[in-house]
Amino acid sequence: MRGALLPLLLLALPAMAQDLAGPRPLVVVDQPMLRLGDVFEGAGARAAQPIGAAPAPGRQMVIEAAQLLALARANGLAWRPLSAQERVVVERPGRPLAREEVTAALKAELLRYGLDPEAELELGPVALPMIPPEAAPRLVVDSASLDAPTGRFAGLLSIGAEGMPMQRLRIGGRAVPTLPVVVATRRLSLGEIVGPGDVRLARQRAERVRPGAADRLDQVVGQQLHRPVGAEMGFQRSDLAPPALVERNALVTMQVEAPGLSLTAQGRALEAAGRGALVPVMNLASRTVVEAQVTGPGRVRVAMGAAPLRREAE
Incomplete structure (x- = not known):
């Protein structure tokens, strides 16, 4: 009996020497080389054995049952597929190369x-490659050219990063002139006085900047808005004015000055106005409307002998 079992045991020895293993349905790798242990659990001492290139960053590959069986046999793994549908999906994370990174190298x-x-x-139009998520891209521009009158440019871009092969792309585009503009850092309402923290200086394409746009901070800060302005929107100089020191229908002190003479009277401003602006004011005693200059908060000056604009009805 023992003699009959010996040949069977000898036949079983090669199979016993094999490592018992099983494929991983989904594999995520972060290296350019795919290893046996990435694909098979229980690969034992052969786990670090390279078996081929991993997918490019941001891509995936599928290893079908027949390929898995060939790998197992070649590396002494005791595994056979249960069906032809068995497979391993290998994914490699990646991030898109940002256009801003490319334009910085081009510039x-x-x-x-x-x-x-x-x-x-x-x-x-250009299809930029994916790169490893944590890798810093190495970008080199060769054979660059620029046509100054049209702004058209072209060049050959070499893209490399740790863990990926160098790629070369032909790229081109257009250089667009820009202009400085003052934009709001938050939404501002009608009548607000613009503060230093409400604005910042930015640059916009010249073709998008409207005539009369404010291009210096001192043109905007301290001014009062005649229309609302949304966040990141520009200011038109025509929509700004010095802050009103006199409000519409507010009571004001009218001052009439002449050599050796100074008189005051109570009046009502018929419009809002800032310092130095002219505003129609009605004298409350005579109901006469005269033009006065704003000199301070609630104060206006009337020129001696100024002709009345009109007389308001009682």
Whole structure:
């Protein structure tokens, strides 16, 4: 009996020597090389064995049952597929290469060809690759050219990062002139006086800047709004004025001055106005409306001998 079992035991020895293993249905790798242990659990001492290239960052690959069986046999793993539908999906995380990263590298190169440092670069259609999430891209621009009259540019972009092969792309686009504009940092309401924290200086494409737009902070700060302004919106100089020191229908002190003479009277401002502005004021005693200049909060000055504008009815 023992002699009959010996040949069977000898036949079983190769299978016993194999490592028992099973494929992982979903694999996430962060290295450019795929290893046996990434695909099979229980790969034992062969787990670190390279078996091929991993997918490119942001991509995936599928290892079908037949390929898995071939890998298992080649590496001494005791595994057979239960069905032809068994597979392993291998994913590799990635992030899109940002267009801002590309334009920054382009601008640094195109400055050598006379690019306006304040110009905005508009890339043409281009499919930028994915790169490893934590990797810093290495971007090199070669064969750059710039047509100053049209702003058209072109170049050859080399893209590399740790854990991915170098890629080369032909890129092009247009350099767009920009202008300084003052924009609101928050929504501002009609009548608000603009403070230093309410505005910032930005640059916008020249083709989008309206004539009369404020382009300096001192044109806006301390001024009163004649219309609401939304956050990140620009200011038109025509919509700004010095803060009103006299409000519409407010009581004011009218001062009449002449050499050796100074008189005061009570009046009512018929319009709102800022310092130095002219405003119609009705004398409460005579109901006569005269033009006066705003000199301070609630105070106006009337020129001696100023002709009445009209007389208000009782």
